[in-house]
Amino acid sequence: MEWKNLGERAVYENPWFRVNLADVELPDGRHLDHFVIRQRAFALTAAVNAKNEVLLLWRHRFITGTWGWELPAGVVDEGESVVEAAAREMLEETGWRAGPLRHLMTVEPANGLSDVLCHVYWADGAEYVSHPVDDFESDRREWVSLERVPEMVRGGAIRSANTVAALMLLHHMRKG
Known part of the structure; x- marks a missing residue:
């Protein structure tokens, strides 16, 4: 219908x-x-290192009053490609420059209310460049084992639907 x-x-x-x-x-x-x-569309980046760890941000969301692990993300600026936004947000929020980015998936996080598209990219590895320009976005940044992702989702440590979807897919793809 x-x-x-x-x-x-x-x-x-x-x-x-x-x-x-x-x-x-x-x-x-x-x-x-x-x-x-x-x-406006937004982009996320999941950088996975050689130890099968992903770089996450520990941040507070004032709207829900919750803390949780998230992937670096942000809106796509005017005149910027989605992949450029993913790379920029990764560097600004973490201080790490992701390796070559590959499209992982695009999701509609709230399609009963919003037309926003969330484009998720992933990279094998990242290079530390400097302290993050946007360090106010998170309390800390850590490399977290992809093997821990399912238990972290179940336990509520990863709550953001976009991050959950991306990390669960990466966990599945990189298992074994």
Whole structure:
């Protein structure tokens, strides 16, 4: 059953996202107002070293009031490619420059509410360059064994859906 979007009007807008109110026609002909968040794409980077460890950020999310491990991530800037954004965010947030980046997957983290696309890249290895420019984004940065990922997800130490999806896929791909 397909829902039809008959039009939208903006109710709030800033440089990162826009909140629209959509007139949606349901399959039975009824209409409903549905809020839609239109967002810029963002990119994540998973750098995996020779010991099968991934570089993660320990950070606090004030919205949910939780701490957790996450991959470095950020929005794609105007005129920037997705892979350039992934590389830039990795360096800015960790101080490490990832090796050649390869596309791992693209996910829609909240497709019932938002059109945002999350592009995940991964690299074999990274080179330490300097202290991170954006060190305010995380409390610390650590190389964590991919073997520990499932237990960390189950235990709530990794909560971000985008990071969970990326790390579980990498765990599966690199097992054995």
